[in-house]
Amino acid sequence: MKQLKNNFQYEWLLLIRNKFLAIPIVINIIAWVYVLYEKSLLGSGTTVENQFYTYFIWILLLNLFLIGIIAVYIVNRDRDSKFEQLAMTYQVKNWQWLTGKWLIAQVYGQILTVLTVMIQIIWFFTAPMTAAEVLKQSIYTFAQMGGAFLIIVSFGFLCAVLIPNIFSYLAIPALIIVSVFLPFDYTGMALEFDNPRLHLLTPFDFMFVGKPYEGIWGIERVFQSTLIHQMAVIVIAILVFAFILFIFKRNRRSKGEKQLLLALLSITTAMAIVISFIRFTDYNQGFKQYVETGNFYIDTLLSDYKRGTEEEYYEDINKYYDEMQDDEHYDFSIEISDLDILLKEDHQLEATNQLTIKNNGEEAADEVLLTLNHQLNITACHSERELSCSADGDFITLTLAQPIQPNEEFEMKLTYGGEILQYFDEGSGESAFIDKRRVFLPKSAGWYPLIGKRTLFQVLEDEQLYVKFQIRNTRLVEDFPTQYNVSLQSEGVEVPLLMSIPKTENGKFTGTTKHGLELIGGNMVEQEVAGIRVISHPQLQESMSSIVNKYHQAWAGLKEWFDLDLMPKTIAVLPNNQYYNQVQNMTEDFYLLNEDTVYGEGIEEYIVNDLYLQVLRSGIPHPETFSDGGSSEEADFYDRIIFDELFNWSIYYQMEKESFTKYNTDQDWGTKYDQKIERIKEMEKQGDEYLLAFTRYLYDASNKLGNSKEFNIERLADAFEKEMKE
């Protein structure tokens, strides 16, 4: 031990005397400063955790490279200077010689870890966060970074011992690329050659898409599995180091040393296998379930489909998904739904649902269809009316003894329960879950009975992917509104719960909606902005209030000028991944915002674009001319473009009272376009409101037009001016 201490002190002296070893620390500080200022994250209206974790992985990768190189350097230095040859003639033991070096490399790595954790803690305390929360997050960062450095140092030593020349340095970047490249920049679409399970073989837990932090749910999902992963990493790091000691200069190794090493090797191997197995099964069951879900709903594009270029293929796929959207009319509706829900930890749900179903059609029917996720088991199904229930997959068929007449209603009671846990992106994220500190049950999970036969997932065969399919959430559209009375109870769930309908009293929610129910629980607050309920992370409360106010202006304007009532009652601010999973389910009642969006200066343009898409997506009929694409050879191409611009401007005008000419600068479409725009500019002289009225006129005219007819702005302008004069 005394010898080891001497070695350590000698290495420590060498370390602090080497001026090059200050470079990594300086690079770290420069990197953080770059992240903070160049990317102008501060004051961008996102949470501090979001800002930190966006760049944490980059800093981690940078440091992995630096620490790995330093580890190789520390071994190579004495060998290249031939000092090792001399030292080997001393009475120093093999393990003392290498352990001293290994410890010093680890100390250096942990200095950088501590630096990062300190930056994180200071940064997080600038926001109103509790000490416990900050502590948890810093444990996460410490485990990720510390574990990663531990293992990269061991591998650096291994490379340096095995490759006795300058190319041992190349092994480090090669290792990093091999282990990190597959999961890196991961889009949740592992290609044929890439097994998602291999993504577990990284020096830090990389089982997330984009970043580990998920807005209102924080790092709750990844926290536990990361700790297990990092435990495995630490054990493997020690195992690798024991292996290095085992193969290093075997001729001068004593017998006792050998026996000790063998003991250490066998203990660490056993531990590594056990812990890795726990981590593997943890992920693998999620992955398996994802594959099961995929195979349950799988569908083929076309049996004789020929794959063209990449672009054509994606176009065909998008077309396919658009066609498969759930917009078939169903005559029945759920008029009233009284839902008693009990949520339990570990994704358990128990519910009793009292339904009032009405036939809105014109014909009598003896069969009514409901949709409920097949993961949930129906335990009881009865009604005062004589009926039988049968469940097949997601669909429940109610067969009535006596047909139900038009406008007739009947009541029934459904009891069901089970586990509800859904994954996206090959199991590296969850899209429906009930856990201690996070709950998310979106409508698309099918966790309560939906009327009609609805597809909960669209899954398409894709030979190029590892899992052989791609999966998307569907758009579920209701034909009629339902009055929901929800009574919510939970066991073991510690976070506040909110729904897409308003809360009346403790645990009770009531509301009439066409959208349906979404249940969210996490670190969030509810506020009312201009009559809209906004559910968001506490840190976003202020910025969301100003953003939603802008949206409100635009929605109010759309209603005033175009009779388009798109203003939602509730807005939820979701993290990036969940936002994109749910975005197609936005309706006039329920709207989603992405937590990751940095609005900045161009917020109005962003909102214009967003609402334009909302008009396109909404069930409300919109002009056929509102579709991008088309070729410039079509007679009404420029007219349609100008109409689109006018419509966008009228949304913009509600927020920033700016004239069309000012809004519409920098357009370069050619002379034909300019001629037509001149006409608009002439009309603008009569005032902005006059132009708005003209846009409305165009909107109506376009709505009346069939797709085949020509849309001519000049002709319509003449007609409009004539009408105005009269």
Added chain:
Amino acid sequence: MSGMFFRCRLFFKKWVSSIYGIALLAAIPIAAIILYHDFYYEETGKLLSLIFEQLAPIWLILILQRYFSIEFDSGFFTQVVTYPIARYKFLLERFLFACMLFFIMLGIIALVLTSIFGAIIWKAFLYTLPLYFFYSAVMLIGLVISKRSLGALLGGIFLFLLSFIGAPLLGQALQMIMLKYGSVIYFLEGKTGYAFADNDLYYYNRLMYMGFGIILFILALIKFQRKPV
């Protein structure tokens, strides 16, 4: 400098007399052939990017490192600089030798590819030149700071990782790997017009790397100069 041709021959002989040297020279053509045969590319740009911007830099790094290591790692350099020569010429000469080897080999690949893809190869080659220069300059800086070829190697590898994995961090304007984008190939083919205002990004990107390359290059030469007594 007198005897330059002789030294060039000497270096080349040294190069081809080791298995590693020959293997290194053969590596990229072999990689290019494998890439061409094993993968089906709809877009030329993707293959060009893979060869010119992602593989060739590794090659450049290894060739430069080897040329530097011959004198710097063996300690012969400490003796050479006692001769009455200008130090910057010494450095420039080694750099030139490495470049000759690199560009001759890359030229051969480009010639072969020209028969398949046409003149776009040479435009892409030209477009990547500033990047090679930037790589070389960073390696030179690493070399003169650490006085070992290791410094050059690490500098080059770090840059390579930055261009490869760190690409999202660099943002749109600073990308080093550009050829894989269809718009860049269109620009190089002249389809979108060289002088069109929206294309200035493609100029400025390369101009910036060229500019930084020159600055770093000069800094390295200055740092390498004999200290005035």
